[in-house]
Amino acid sequence: MKSAVIVFPGSNCDRDIAVALEQASGKKPHMAFHKDTDLPDVDVIAVPGGFSYGDYLRCGAMAAHSPIMKVVKERAAKGVRVVGICNGFQIITEAGLLPGALIRNKSLKYVCRTVGLRVETNDSDFTRKYAKGQVIGIPVGHGEGNYVADDETLKRLEGEGLVAFRYAALPGQSADQANPNGATNDIAGIFNAQRNVLGMMPHPERAFDPLHGNTDGRAFFDSLVETLS
Amino acid sequence: MKAKVVVTLKNGVLDPQGKAIGHALTNLGFDGVGEVRQGKLIELEVAETDPAKAKAQIEEMCRKLLANTVIENYSIELVA
Numbered sequence: 001m002k003s004a005v006i007v008f009p010g011s012n013c014d015r016d017i018a019v020a021l022e023q024a025s026g027k028k029p030h031m032a033f034h035k036d037t038d039l040p041d042v043d044v045i046a047v048p049g050g051f052s053y054g055d056y057l058r059c060g061a062m063a064a065h066s067p068i069m070k071v072v073k074e075r076a077a078k079g080v081r082v083v084g085i086c087n088g089f090q091i092i093t094e095a096g097l098l099p100g101a102l103i104r105n106k107s108l109k110y111v112c113r114t115v116g117l118r119v120e121t122n123d124s125d126f127t128r129k130y131a132k133g134q135v136i137g138i139p140v141g142h143g144e145g146n147y148v149a150d151d152e153t154l155k156r157l158e159g160e161g162l163v164a165f166r167y168a169a170l171p172g173q174s175a176d177q178a179n180p181n182g183a184t185n186d187i188a189g190i191f192n193a194q195r196n197v198l199g200m201m202p203h204p205e206r207a208f209d210p211l212h213g214n215t216d217g218r219a220f221f222d223s224l225v226e227t228l229s
Numbered sequence: 230m231k232a233k234v235v236v237t238l239k240n241g242v243l244d245p246q247g248k249a250i251g252h253a254l255t256n257l258g259f260d261g262v263g264e265v266r267q268g269k270l271i272e273l274e275v276a277e278t279d280p281a282k283a284k285a286q287i288e289e290m291c292r293k294l295l296a297n298t299v300i301e302n303y304s305i306e307l308v309a
Contacts, residue, residue, distance in 0.1 A: 058297055094297065101297055101300045103242065103300060104245050106245055107245075108246065150299075
């Protein structure tokens, strides 16, 4: 599996996801800068978390219009897998690769903790190594992760099984502690209609190595490797 | 030509910042504060001197970048 990681000014999870991709696939990812206008032939493109362009205007709004995103959109249209995590989710949503928007957390607070995620479907290249309905623990760290969309979009996402992950209570948590940001329908991650683009707020690359103390994110990368190798 | 663009959250989109401001105003003793919504004001200059053309150009800026029309409305006022 050949991968690329997009680096914007203010990205800060680019190295973490590059390490996870390299360990899972055995191949060093291509690191592409926001000003690049081309990418090598890759199977998966990761748009990492961080604070691209200092979150100016809206989270992800500036990055969504940077030169490299034109290439990312072209590749996504050709079926290349694209995953946007955290700020990456905000960026690819602003870029129009996914519907809806991510707004300020309901609590107004930046949330940094491990949340429970229910794998809503394992019928995808990103989740096939999980069991459907499995609840995994994955860290989040964001201030704007509250997913919203109009009723028609929500109906389509739910009806077509395009919700990838939903916040769910971890053992010992009450149900109202599960959703860290107020996201509609507890949505933590969604696919596009073709299911080759995934956006998610939680960080599987932060639950990858045994040294992280949690390896629930490992199967995410293994799913991609199994699909694309 | 100068313009002012006001970007606000659409009705029905949760505005926790507006809510927090409303609570703070009530805590300060201002009675009767109803719903508070917070938006953004963007002032910008364009070289175009024809008002209709300038407005059309700024509309396009709003749709492409200045506002996220999934959650936000915008209004444009040409000032000079």
